[in-house]
Amino acid sequence: MAQFKAVKIPAGDLIEYRDGRLVVGDNPIIGVLRGDGIGLDITPVMRNVVDGAVQRAYGGNRSISWCPLYAGLEGLHHYGSEFPDETVEAIRHLRIAIKGPFTTPVGEETHVCLHCAHQQYHPGVCDKCGRDDGVTERFRSINVRFRQHLELYACVRPVRYFEGVPSPNKYADKVNFVIFRENTEDVYAGYDFEQGSEMAQAIIDLIRERDGRSIRSDSGIGIKPISTSGTRNIVRKALNWARDQQLPSVTLVHKGNIMKFTEGSFAKWGYELAAEEFGEDTVSEKRLWDELGGRMPDGKILVKDRIADSVFQQIQTRPDEYSVFALPNLNGDYLSDAAIALVGGLGLGPGANMSDDLALFEATHGTAPKYTGMDKVNPGSLILSAVMMLNHLQWGEAADLITGGMEQAILDGHVTYDLARLMRREGREDVTELSCSGFGQAILERM
Numbered sequence: 001m002a003q004f005k006a007v008k009i010p011a012g013d014l015i016e017y018r019d020g021r022l023v024v025g026d027n028p029i030i031g032v033l034r035g036d037g038i039g040l041d042i043t044p045v046m047r048n049v050v051d052g053a054v055q056r057a058y059g060g061n062r063s064i065s066w067c068p069l070y071a072g073l074e075g076l077h078h079y080g081s082e083f084p085d086e087t088v089e090a091i092r093h094l095r096i097a098i099k100g101p102f103t104t105p106v107g108e109e110t111h112v113c114l115h116c117a118h119q120q121y122h123p124g125v126c127d128k129c130g131r132d133d134g135v136t137e138r139f140r141s142i143n144v145r146f147r148q149h150l151e152l153y154a155c156v157r158p159v160r161y162f163e164g165v166p167s168p169n170k171y172a173d174k175v176n177f178v179i180f181r182e183n184t185e186d187v188y189a190g191y192d193f194e195q196g197s198e199m200a201q202a203i204i205d206l207i208r209e210r211d212g213r214s215i216r217s218d219s220g221i222g223i224k225p226i227s228t229s230g231t232r233n234i235v236r237k238a239l240n241w242a243r244d245q246q247l248p249s250v251t252l253v254h255k256g257n258i259m260k261f262t263e264g265s266f267a268k269w270g271y272e273l274a275a276e277e278f279g280e281d282t283v284s285e286k287r288l289w290d291e292l293g294g295r296m297p298d299g300k301i302l303v304k305d306r307i308a309d310s311v312f313q314q315i316q317t318r319p320d321e322y323s324v325f326a327l328p329n330l331n332g333d334y335l336s337d338a339a340i341a342l343v344g345g346l347g348l349g350p351g352a353n354m355s356d357d358l359a360l361f362e363a364t365h366g367t368a369p370k371y372t373g374m375d376k377v378n379p380g381s382l383i384l385s386a387v388m389m390l391n392h393l394q395w396g397e398a399a400d401l402i403t404g405g406m407e408q409a410i411l412d413g414h415v416t417y418d419l420a421r422l423m424r425r426e427g428r429e430d431v432t433e434l435s436c437s438g439f440g441q442a443i444l445e446r447m
């Protein structure tokens with residue numbers, strides 16, 4: 001039995017990973033990290049909605065044993081660190097956790113307040129919120145460190161439209177796809193060398209000596225590694241998802257017309273993986289036209305590739321032609337944000353970071369510190385991440401209850417301030433503005 005200092009593992013079933021599959025009992029223990037700022041508001045609402053849905057779906061036969069884990073402000077209070085080793089170990093032990101948003105310092109200041117995200121040049125009392133128990137040294141993103149320490153190589157973002165949400169896009173109601181973004185390499189690997197630095201100069205010299213081409217000597221240099229193994233992992237995940245959810249296509253997005261051996265190889269290796277490991281389930285677009293006369297066999301997944309810039313057009317003009325995307329890091333970053341804007345943006349985008357055996361579900365927005373503790377913000381992102389989590393556990397009945405409840409609450413115009421404002425601006429008059437917990441209640445009542 002694993003020993004922890006501050007973490008109290010509750011009674012329940014440890015989730016196991018055997019023969020490439022999760023083994024989930026009727027009372028799985030799931031880690032929950034409240035998050036900073038509005039994490040305080042949205043996390044209890046999410047738990048309440050999930051518990052209600054599980055109860056309604058399975059009577060008393062199933063339930064989640066929530067195991068509180070600590071990072072950010074709570075990490076500081078429990079361990080004296082915003083990113084405690086024990087929390088990383090506990091997630092590894094439990095295999096599945098869900099988290100609210102965490103403060104991330106930006107800019108050059110050396111201290112940051114985890115209550116209000118203010119940054120300043122001294123420790124102790126926060127100049128903005130006046131509290132003395134939240135100011136820490138500047139640190140690297142907690143979210144990024146979770147991904148790196150747990151090797152969560154896939155960032156998964158489902159994007160779908162909820163009827164009634166004002167959207168800037170005419171075809172928003174046709175948007176329903178899942179984005180699989182590689183999380184560990186490409187520009188994210190962090191090989192970024194300052195102009196004038198020894199490394200930047202050494203790389204410029206090496207390229208001139210070995211390759212004969214010259215790079216301007218006053219350049220900063222970034223390196224964009226994309227590996228066969230990293231590509232195969234993310235494409236495999238996307239294909240598994242498409243197969244499990246019976247979705248019609250997986251699109252490999254790249255910029256191979258310009259970067260043949262990184263972006264271009266991403267598509268090439270993706271097709272190879274599909275043929276080797278999913279040959280029975282997939283048809284490549286080339287084969288569709290060369291051999292099958294354009295007629296897609298029933299039940300198979302079409303594997304196609306598209307140049308990144310055209311995908312940004314097509315998700316606006318023909319979104320219904322896409323169901324799963326697999327992308328390298330940088331394009332995946334852009335596409336995730338652009339896609340969520342298509343369906344109205346803001347509080348309704350869920351997300352998860354995953355490896356083969358671990359999954360960390362998360363709210364995709366930030367800590368919105370000015371709303372902390374006001375019971376005001378939209379808990380939708382975290383609740384929909386919990387829906388992903390329930391589907392991951394194969395508890396689809398409970399997941400569907402939540403989705404249905406949320407769809408109906410939005411249709412009825414019973415929403416938090418952010419959506420209420422947008423709906424009123426569109427001329428809707430029957431909107432009822434609810435608190436954060438009120439929105440959770442509205443979902444529960446409509447399950």
Ligand code: NAD
Pocket residue numbers: 100101102103104105106117143346347362363364365366367368369371377378379380381418
């Ligand atoms: P933010 O997402 O906290 O806020 C941006 C805007 O969206 C604000 O106007 C806010 O009021 C609104 N908003 C955010 N979440 C909302 C919700 N659930 N319901 C209604 N409105 C919502 O972004 P920010 O202000 O740039 O960042 C604040 C802090 O959060 C920073 O420390 C930042 O680094 C961090 N952050 C964390 C994550 C994460 O943990 N995944 C993501 C983004 C930002």
